[in-house]
Amino acid sequence: MNATGTPRRSFSKPFINKTTLVLLILIATFFTPEVKAQISGNIEVKVADASQASVPGANVKARSLATGTLRSALTNELGVAFITQLAIGDYEVKVEAAGFAIYSSHVSVNSGATVTIPITLEVKGAEQTVVVSEAAALLNTVNAQLQNSVEAKKIVDLPLNGSTLNLAGMSPGIAPVTPRNPFLGLGSFNSNGGRGRGNNITLDNATATDVSTTGSAGLGTVPIDGIKEFTLITNNFNAEYRRNGSAQVQILTKSGSNEFHGRAFEFFENDKLNARDYFDRTGKAAVLRENKYGVVAGGPIKTDKAFWFGTYEGQKIRGAGGTRVATVPRPEQVSGPIDPTAAALLKQLQVPTSPTGTVSNSAQLLTNSWAFSTRVDLNLTPNDFLYVRFGMYDLGEQAASLTFISSNLPTNGASSVNRPFNTTISETHTFGPRTVNQFMFSFGRSAPNFTPLFDFGGPEVLFQDGTSAFGTWAGLPQGRIQNTFQYSDIVTRTQGAHQLKFGGELSRVQANSVFDSNVRGTLTFLTISDFVQGRPFQYTQRFGNSVRGNRVWNEYFFVQDDYKVSRNLTLNFGLRLEVAHGVSEVNNIFSNLNTKKTEALGGAGTGVLGGFDIGGSSFKKNWNWGPRFGFAWSPGGGKNVVRGGYGIAYDFIYLNPITSVQL
Numbered sequence: 001m002n003a004t005g006t007p008r009r010s011f012s013k014p015f016i017n018k019t020t021l022v023l024l025i026l027i028a029t030f031f032t033p034e035v036k037a038q039i040s041g042n043i044e045v046k047v048a049d050a051s052q053a054s055v056p057g058a059n060v061k062a063r064s065l066a067t068g069t070l071r072s073a074l075t076n077e078l079g080v081a082f083i084t085q086l087a088i089g090d091y092e093v094k095v096e097a098a099g100f101a102i103y104s105s106h107v108s109v110n111s112g113a114t115v116t117i118p119i120t121l122e123v124k125g126a127e128q129t130v131v132v133s134e135a136a137a138l139l140n141t142v143n144a145q146l147q148n149s150v151e152a153k154k155i156v157d158l159p160l161n162g163s164t165l166n167l168a169g170m171s172p173g174i175a176p177v178t179p180r181n182p183f184l185g186l187g188s189f190n191s192n193g194g195r196g197r198g199n200n201i202t203l204d205n206a207t208a209t210d211v212s213t214t215g216s217a218g219l220g221t222v223p224i225d226g227i228k229e230f231t232l233i234t235n236n237f238n239a240e241y242r243r244n245g246s247a248q249v250q251i252l253t254k255s256g257s258n259e260f261h262g263r264a265f266e267f268f269e270n271d272k273l274n275a276r277d278y279f280d281r282t283g284k285a286a287v288l289r290e291n292k293y294g295v296v297a298g299g300p301i302k303t304d305k306a307f308w309f310g311t312y313e314g315q316k317i318r319g320a321g322g323t324r325v326a327t328v329p330r331p332e333q334v335s336g337p338i339d340p341t342a343a344a345l346l347k348q349l350q351v352p353t354s355p356t357g358t359v360s361n362s363a364q365l366l367t368n369s370w371a372f373s374t375r376v377d378l379n380l381t382p383n384d385f386l387y388v389r390f391g392m393y394d395l396g397e398q399a400a401s402l403t404f405i406s407s408n409l410p411t412n413g414a415s416s417v418n419r420p421f422n423t424t425i426s427e428t429h430t431f432g433p434r435t436v437n438q439f440m441f442s443f444g445r446s447a448p449n450f451t452p453l454f455d456f457g458g459p460e461v462l463f464q465d466g467t468s469a470f471g472t473w474a475g476l477p478q479g480r481i482q483n484t485f486q487y488s489d490i491v492t493r494t495q496g497a498h499q500l501k502f503g504g505e506l507s508r509v510q511a512n513s514v515f516d517s518n519v520r521g522t523l524t525f526l527t528i529s530d531f532v533q534g535r536p537f538q539y540t541q542r543f544g545n546s547v548r549g550n551r552v553w554n555e556y557f558f559v560q561d562d563y564k565v566s567r568n569l570t571l572n573f574g575l576r577l578e579v580a581h582g583v584s585e586v587n588n589i590f591s592n593l594n595t596k597k598t599e600a601l602g603g604a605g606t607g608v609l610g611g612f613d614i615g616g617s618s619f620k621k622n623w624n625w626g627p628r629f630g631f632a633w634s635p636g637g638g639k640n641v642v643r644g645g646y647g648i649a650y651d652f653i654y655l656n657p658i659t660s661v662q663l
Contacts (some may be wrong), residue, residue: 040438041109042492042499043083044116044142046567047075047095054079054567055121058097065090065106066257068304069379073433073494078567082499084492085428085436087385088229088252093117100124110149111231111250112241116141116634142499142562142570144236144630144645152228152254160224164251165201165216167230174234174247187215191234191247198246198651204253204389206424206442207243207484211509212656217446217482219251221391221422222373223313225263225296228254236645239558239574239628240490240501245649253389255377256307260299267292271319286362288319301376310374321363321400326408326468329528330357339534348458349471350411361410363403369395385428392421403453407469411454414476420446434494442486449479459521464537467528474522480513497564505556511655512549518542549586550655555579560628568635574628578650582617583658590618618658624650 043062047055060081061072066089073081088111095103100121107115140147148171150158160166165187168174177188177196187209188196197214201207203222210217233241233248241248271288291314298309331353334346345351352359373391380386395418403413422444429437452472461470490503521541525531558576565571584590597611630645 040085041088041111042114042142043086043091043093043107043109044114045073045075045081045083045093045095046116046118047079047081047097048118048120048567049100050120050122052120055097055100058095058100058121061094061096062086062091063094065092066255067307067377067379068258069385070382071430071433076496076564078497078564080497080564080567082494084494084499084501085438087255095119095121097121108151110151111229111252112145112233112237112248113140113147113149113231114142141568141632141634141641142564143238143572143632144643145233145238146235146643147231147233149229149231155224155227155230163219164224164227164230165219165249168232168247168249171232171234174232187249189247191232194246195651197654198244199249200242200244200247200652201249201251203251203422204424204426204442205250205440205488206422206444207486207507208251208422208444209243209652210446211482211484211652212480212511212513212654212659214654217420217444220369220371220393220395221420222251222253223294223296223311223371225265225294225313226254226309226311226373228252236628236630236643236647237649238501238572238630239560239576239626239647240503242505242556242558242576242578243554243652245651253373253375254296254298254309255375255387256298256300256309258300258303258307260297262295262297264295265293286320286323286365288317288365290317290319290367291315305379307377308375309377310372312370312372314370315367316369317365317367317397319365321365321398321403323360323362324400324404324408326352326359326361327357327466328359328409328468329353329532330355333528334532338532342532342534345458345461345470348456349461350454350456351470352409361404361408363400363410363413364398365400366398366415367396369393369397383430386426388423388425390421390423392419394419398453402450405473405475406460407473409468409470411456411471412469412473413453414450414473415453416448416450418446418448420444436492437489439489440486442484444482444484444486446482447480450476451479452476457520459523459541461531462522462524463526463528463531464524465527472520474518474520476516478513478515478517480511483510484508499562499564501560501562502558504558507554507556509552509554509655510549511551513547513655513659515546515659517546519546548589548659550583550658551586552583552655553581554652555581568633570632572628572630572632572645574647576626576628576649578622578624578626580622580624580650580653582619582621583653583655584617588615590615592616592618619653626650 045060047058049055056075056077056079058075062083063070071083073083075081086109088109090106090108093105093107101124103119103121107117109115150167168189173192175190177190187199187201190196201209201216203219208216208219229252231250237248269290271285274285276285294313296311300307334353371393375389377387398415402416403410405413424442426440458471460474485508488505493500519542523536524538526537556578560574563571591612591614594613595610599611626648628647633642
């Protein structure tokens with residue numbers, strides 16, 4: 001094993017297997033040769049005259065107010081034009097048609113959404129232009145998605161306690177899984193009854209979900225001031241959205257523009273303004289000093305051609321965390337003649353005593369972190385847009401949730417360190433006004449590691465009578481290195497009344513982990529009296545090497561057709577295929593129960609449940625087909641929308657439980 005905990009022996013697989021090759025050929029055969037994928041937005045423009053008759057052949061242009069990027073389209077026979085795969089932000093929309101005055105308006109494009117603009121053209125006067133400076137809020141009238149988007153200004157202004165993912169609580173149907181679990185990252189929330197692990201979190205469309213447990217991985221590489229938009233899709237999402245069946249969390253970063261913008265900030269908090277913790281018996285608030293500081297800036301490298309944006313953020317926290325009341329031995333219970341092993345454990349595990357049988361403990365609150373990110377956007381040609389982003393985050397922390405894991409004694413817990421980083425490259429190409437292709441590659445790494453706060457070793461001692469556990473939690477130490485590679489390509493094409501979108505994605509995950517669960521042993525006693533007399537009720541201990549190197553490929557393909565039946569009715573048809581390969585281990589040391597096996601395996605033998613198969617993958621490859629259907633009907637011409645849908649979605653199989661498929 002090397003210094004990172006990665007097993008030395010490894011193996012390789014072909015980048016594209018036969019299954020992937022066949023599916024790619026099918027997509028190329030049935031569709032166009034150009035094949036995108038950045039979470040972006042679309043504009044639908046519905047053009048009519050004063051009598052509300054459709055105006056076909058109108059020229060629609062959308063120009064980015066930030067970068068000057070220009071896209072155009074023509075209205076079809078229904079008077080509808082689609083401009084797809086737009087980077088999120090503010091646009092000037094201009095409509096020109098023979099015999100009518102030029103129409104101009106501003107609109108904001110959100111990620112994963114289609115904004116519909118109903119336009120009524122006026123008969124042309126002498127060099128007349130109609131400019132709409134303030135328009136009513138525009139509705140999504142083209143699909144069944146339920147989503148909530150929060151833009152940059154609100155993200156900065158709201159009290160988010162350091163994480164954009166807290167914005168999820170603003171949407172209806174969202175509830176936290178558990179408030180104080182140190183091993184479940186932010187993003188582990190229940191959406192409309194869905195499981196907490198059922199959320200797909202992306203950063204600029206790149207996977208930012210912890211593949212081993214749940215929640216986010218690597219989002220700290222971008223401070224809140226570097227986030228342009230947060231979008232949460234909770235129901236009836238289109239076939240292009242993947243990997244999980246509960247909610248889709250899309251976080252998009254800011255980019256530079258033709259104007260220089262910068263901001264420096266410093267946030268300070270101390271205990272002088274805080275209330276006392278409910279369980280704190282000192283009569284005053286716990287000590288706290290927090291400083292969060294940073295700078296964000298962006299601007300042009302070359303006007304209308306190249307732009308840059310960068311962020312830096314640091315954070316230091318010093319103080320005392322939440323207070324816990326522990327039940328401990330009274331002095332008379334552990335004095336006098338007691339079992340010598342019990343006496344040794346009381347000293348080694350630093351067990352306190354109290355005349356009342358309880359002690360109040362505060363965890364140390366400590367955070368040292370820094371993060372930076374940089375992004376460059378390039379308009380290579382009028383038809384080619386490229387961006388590159390890189391971010392890194394360094395974190396070391398101690399907190400109450402890490403200190404008090406299975407006991408209210410502060411000797412029980414762990415400290416945590418992590419240094420994630422990620423990079424994304426995306427290129428968008430327009431093939432005329434009807435076809436857009438976007439390719440994306442991303443790589444992300446997360447490396448959380450949990451080590452005991454106290455290095456006194458020894459077993460964990462548990463009690464059945466309510467006495468707080470002695471010693472370090474048996475689940476320590478543990479840690480992992482997660483590498484995620486992602487390649488995706490998506491095409492959008494407007495064909496008459498049909499807006500087609502199709503594409504594919506390849507995902508490669510490497511997860512190297514160590515989890516020395518219960519290697520020091522666990523002693524269980526019924527009462528504290530049994531402990532001092534040396535009468536254990538139970539003893540358990542695990543042996544062997546817990547280092548594992550899990551590997552898995554996943555392949556995703558989809559087709560989506562948004563069919564504009566009439567100006568006020570759109571039908572959504574989609575089909576998704578997710579090929580979930582079985583997880584393998586680099587040293588081929590998986591073990592799976594085989595109920596038909598009769599051969600003995602070492603000392604394990606066989607029994608009524610059969611025997612164990614060694615090696616191979618954790619499960620067989622699954623072909624998961626996910627049909628999607630939806631509709632959006634706006635009988636009031638855009639003022640009201642009736643939406644509905646049906647779909648089948650699948651969850652990624654997290655790797656933490658698979659790590660237990662071992663000898």
